[in-house]
Amino acid sequence: MSANLYGDTTSSPNKDHIISVIVRDEPRVLTRITSMFARRGFNIKSLSVGTTENAGVSRMTIVVGGDDNILQQAIRQLEKLIDVIKVIDHREEKFVDRELVLVKVTITPETRVEVRHIAEDFRARIVDVGRYALMFEVTGDEGKITAFIEQMRPFGIIETMRTGRVALSRGSNADIPTQVYTGGESKSLEPVLGDVEI
Amino acid sequence: MNGAQALWQTLINHNITTVFGYPGGAVIPLYDALTGFPEMRHILVRHEQGASHAAEGWAKSTGEVGVCLATSGPGATNLVTGLADAMMDSVPIVAITGNVPRALIGTDAFQEADITGITMPITKHNYLVRSANDLPRILAEAIRLARSGRPGPVLVDIPKDVQLEAFTGEIPAPHARPEMPAPAQEAIEVALSALRKAQRPILMVGGGAMDASEEIIAFAKAWNIPVITTLMGLGIFPAGDPLWLGMPGMHGSVAANRAITNADVLVGIGLRFDDRVTGKVSRFAKNATIIHVDIDAAEISKLVHAHIPVRGDAAKAARAFTAQPTFLENKEWHAKLQEWKERYVRHPVWSAGYAIKKIVDQLSPDDVLSTDVGQHQMLAAQLARFQKPRKWLTSGGLGTMGFGFPAAIGSALGVPGVRSVVIAGDGGFQMTAQELATLTKYRIPVKIAVINNSFLGMVRQWQELFHENRYSEVWLGDSNPDFIKLADAYGIHAVRATNSEEMESAIEAWLNHDGPSLLEAVVPNEHGVFPMVPAGASLEEMVETHEEAKQKQ
Ligand SMILES: Cc1ncc(C[n+]2csc(CCOP(=O)(O)OP(=O)(O)O)c2C)c(N)n1
Numbered sequence: 001m002s003a004n005l006y007g008d009t010t011s012s013p014n015k016d017h018i019i020s021v022i023v024r025d026e027p028r029v030l031t032r033i034t035s036m037f038a039r040r041g042f043n044i045k046s047l048s049v050g051t052t053e054n055a056g057v058s059r060m061t062i063v064v065g066g067d068d069n070i071l072q073q074a075i076r077q078l079e080k081l082i083d084v085i086k087v088i089d090h091r092e093e094k095f096v097d098r099e100l101v102l103v104k105v106t107i108t109p110e111t112r113v114e115v116r117h118i119a120e121d122f123r124a125r126i127v128d129v130g131r132y133a134l135m136f137e138v139t140g141d142e143g144k145i146t147a148f149i150e151q152m153r154p155f156g157i158i159e160t161m162r163t164g165r166v167a168l169s170r171g172s173n174a175d176i177p178t179q180v181y182t183g184g185e186s187k188s189l190e191p192v193l194g195d196v197e198i
Numbered sequence: 199m200n201g202a203q204a205l206w207q208t209l210i211n212h213n214i215t216t217v218f219g220y221p222g223g224a225v226i227p228l229y230d231a232l233t234g235f236p237e238m239r240h241i242l243v244r245h246e247q248g249a250s251h252a253a254e255g256w257a258k259s260t261g262e263v264g265v266c267l268a269t270s271g272p273g274a275t276n277l278v279t280g281l282a283d284a285m286m287d288s289v290p291i292v293a294i295t296g297n298v299p300r301a302l303i304g305t306d307a308f309q310e311a312d313i314t315g316i317t318m319p320i321t322k323h324n325y326l327v328r329s330a331n332d333l334p335r336i337l338a339e340a341i342r343l344a345r346s347g348r349p350g351p352v353l354v355d356i357p358k359d360v361q362l363e364a365f366t367g368e369i370p371a372p373h374a375r376p377e378m379p380a381p382a383q384e385a386i387e388v389a390l391s392a393l394r395k396a397q398r399p400i401l402m403v404g405g406g407a408m409d410a411s412e413e414i415i416a417f418a419k420a421w422n423i424p425v426i427t428t429l430m431g432l433g434i435f436p437a438g439d440p441l442w443l444g445m446p447g448m449h450g451s452v453a454a455n456r457a458i459t460n461a462d463v464l465v466g467i468g469l470r471f472d473d474r475v476t477g478k479v480s481r482f483a484k485n486a487t488i489i490h491v492d493i494d495a496a497e498i499s500k501l502v503h504a505h506i507p508v509r510g511d512a513a514k515a516a517r518a519f520t521a522q523p524t525f526l527e528n529k530e531w532h533a534k535l536q537e538w539k540e541r542y543v544r545h546p547v548w549s550a551g552y553a554i555k556k557i558v559d560q561l562s563p564d565d566v567l568s569t570d571v572g573q574h575q576m577l578a579a580q581l582a583r584f585q586k587p588r589k590w591l592t593s594g595g596l597g598t599m600g601f602g603f604p605a606a607i608g609s610a611l612g613v614p615g616v617r618s619v620v621i622a623g624d625g626g627f628q629m630t631a632q633e634l635a636t637l638t639k640y641r642i643p644v645k646i647a648v649i650n651n652s653f654l655g656m657v658r659q660w661q662e663l664f665h666e667n668r669y670s671e672v673w674l675g676d677s678n679p680d681f682i683k684l685a686d687a688y689g690i691h692a693v694r695a696t697n698s699e700e701m702e703s704a705i706e707a708w709l710n711h712d713g714p715s716l717l718e719a720v721v722p723n724e725h726g727v728f729p730m731v732p733a734g735a736s737l738e739e740m741v742e743t744h745e746e747a748k749q750k751q
Contacts, residue, residue, distance in 0.1 A: 027326070032318055039319050069499070076496035082323040082343065 016045055017071045018097060018167050020088040020175065021060040021078055025051065029083045036081065042066060042074045046164035057085065061166045088175050090167055097167035101145050104135045106156030115155055122148045133158055201330030201356065202231035204365040206238055208334040212341050212372045214265055215239055216256065216611055218249035222269020223309060224296030227361035241611065241640065244632040246273050248604040250280020251630065253291040255608025258591045259566050261409065263344050264291045264608060270298055271309030275316065279598060281351045282320040286595025287405060287430060290349035292340050299359040314355050322350035330363035338370050346376040348494040378493065381510030386518045389489045389506045394524045396463035398531045399423045402446065405430030406468025406492060406512055411587040413516035414467065420523035424535055426454045428469050430594045433584030443535060447475040448731045449576040453538040455737040458483050467491040468512040471502040472595065481736035491515040541742065543728050548698050550649050551577050553719040554621060556701050557647055558582040560709060565617040566591060566609045570602035570626035573655040576727045578621050600629030606644045607636060617645065624650040624678055634688035637714040645709060646716040648681050651723040659726040663747050685716040692716040
């Protein structure tokens with residue numbers, strides 16, 4: 001039983017779910033997707049969008065907060081949008097996910113070396129060196145990034161910027177067959193959903 | 199050929215030859231091109247909201263796509279209510295809007311509104327056309343989308359210069375009617391095995407099963423399953439049939455609501471378990487195994503958990519259910535239902551309910567009945583006896599006052615030769631009453647009944663029951679127009695009835711008048727609509743009379 005108007009309780013616990021959404025690269029696609037989430041009260045924890053190897057097709061990685069029912073509703077509502085070619089629920093298969101973060105940490109002559117050491121342990125790259133601060137670039141899964149930030153926190157974090165997570169399924173298969181999106185730009189309006197087994 | 203001409207030609211190729219619209223600066227090229235297409239009938243409404251509801255009325259009564267047209271900015275925003283209404287009730291309409299020339303988009307130009315942005319959450323999809331060469335293809339896709347899968351509204355926004363730009367391509371042939379997905383056989387098997395064991399089964403059908411009427415009737419009869427039709431599903435199963443239990447929900451019948459609470463298997467087809475239907479969700483059909491058939495996967499387990507989900511077309515599912523029937527005798531269950539069926543409200547001799555009963559009793563099974571929103575709508579839903587689908591047009595999901603009258607215009611034109619009758623309240627009628635001019639202009643023979651209780655009746659009822667009779671801002675009696683004179687001002691025949699004797703003869707004069715006519719029934723205002731499930735309560739907490747409702751407070 002899902003949460004609803006009358007305050008009935010939910011049975012499954014809230015947690016984060018990671019999904020990929022393959023979309024037609026049309027104007028307003030991002031708005032369409034985020035406004036669907038907003039209108040239905042679903043929570044986007046993180047969102048990253050980029051073009052793909054195929055013209056006219058973009059790929060989003062969305063982290064959705066909420067219980068299983070919310071995830072399922074979000075996926076089904078996404079699948080209804082005309083611009084959505086496919087939604088991949090990463091619970092269904094093994095996947096790799098990464099996030100990139102920039103972290104600016106305060107340093108003093110006393111802490112400088114220690115901070116650098118910790119960064120090396122995390123394979124963080126130094127991308128800016130200042131008298132009173134170092135900026136690191138860290139890539140990794142969520143656990144690694146969180147651990148890095150926690151290690152740096154005692155030294156004084158000035159600011160951070162995270163890109164949001166990106167994910168791809170493991171293995172040699174593409175998440176969607178290429179025939180779905182070959183055929184050039186004008187094809188982007190063709191009814192991709194109906195024609196292909198996906 | 200320019201973009202505007204290509205638009206009309208595309209519509210005609212799709213067999214769409216009636217458009218409800220209103221001109222303006224940003225669509226003048228469309229209107230200019232219209233003069234070259236005499237086979238296209240344009241109905242000039244008096245407010246774009248009327249155009250959108252008329253397109254809905256067309257679509258709901260014919261099952262085909264309805265089309266409305268408006269200019270940019272204020273014209274386009276006036277369509278918004280109709281689009282939201284069509285979205286909620288899954289009505290296939292295509293709205294065409296003009297926009298400022300491409301170069302001016304985003305500059306706050308005169309009469310510019312971001313209508314694709316505005317309508318994004320209330321359309322199935324929308325398009326901003328960026329070149330004349332894209333226009334026919336996009337329009338064809340819009341028409342296909344509107345009626346495919348779960349139907350709904352689609353908007354096509356066309357900048358003025360795109361309408362004037364040369365079109366050099368070929369107008370595409372219409373898309374084939376999309377094949378509806380059949381349900382998975384495994385799901386059907388699971389459902390059938392649950393059904394075979396049922397002692398107290400019910401079948402609940404909603405508007406999504408509108409084109410599955412024959413299959414639903416065959417299914418119910420073969421299995422001997424009692425049928426409940428939702429507000430949107432009225433007519434899919436013939437009212438008055440011994441298996442019919444009426445409508446469920448807030449103003450549903452005693453039999454339907456009790457049946458839901460007591461059922462052990464509930465088969466829902468083409469319905470979305472709206473909160474007006476379920477009451478408190480956690481107590482809805484709490485004893486039942488729920489089999490939910492819907493074409494829209496997102497509806498399954500959205501509100502009510504489906505123990506047995508069946509995704510697919512309503513007609514195909516009903517046919518699959520009927521393939522190996524088991525006649526379920528269940529004598530006790532049927533006896534119990536019969537007992538509950540006896541419990542319906544009797545209306546006092548002069549009241550809105552009485553007047554509406556008199557009207558619906560005069561209708562033939564072929565007549566199309568539209569309503570507006572309010573007490574009269576619920577009374578008509580309770581009292582009318584629909585024998586066929588697509589004869590009942592009402593705004594269910596959005597509850598849009600102003601819907602009924604223009605929707606009746608759409609149906610009168612969509613199914614010519616079939617009588618189109620609308621029952622409206624004195625409040626809602628005034629929201630789109632200017633369409634009287636549309637009736638006059640085209641001599642559209644719509645029969646309008648205004649149930650004048652001098653109040654925003656439904657709101658008054660809630661104030662009475664839940665706000666200790668504080669009738670805040672619902673009195674219309676001091677300022678209503680003289681409805682007879684109003685009709686007269688537009689050149690429309692009108693009659694008035696103020697008591698039961700006058701009603702008989704007034705109905706006759708009204709329905710027998712050749713052409714459009716209006717009947718005003720002046721009724722007392724103190725009557726409420728019962729039975730009623732108070733908002734937020736469960737179906738078991740239904741009250742059957744005013745006194746009972748007051749006591750529960
Ligand atoms: C556009 C719109 N505004 C407000 C409402 C809220 N509302 C629902 S019923 C109702 C009263 C309708 O009064 P009337 O048209 O006189 O019909 P009656 O209930 O008296 O039959 C109102 C104001 C609505 N449904 N739609």
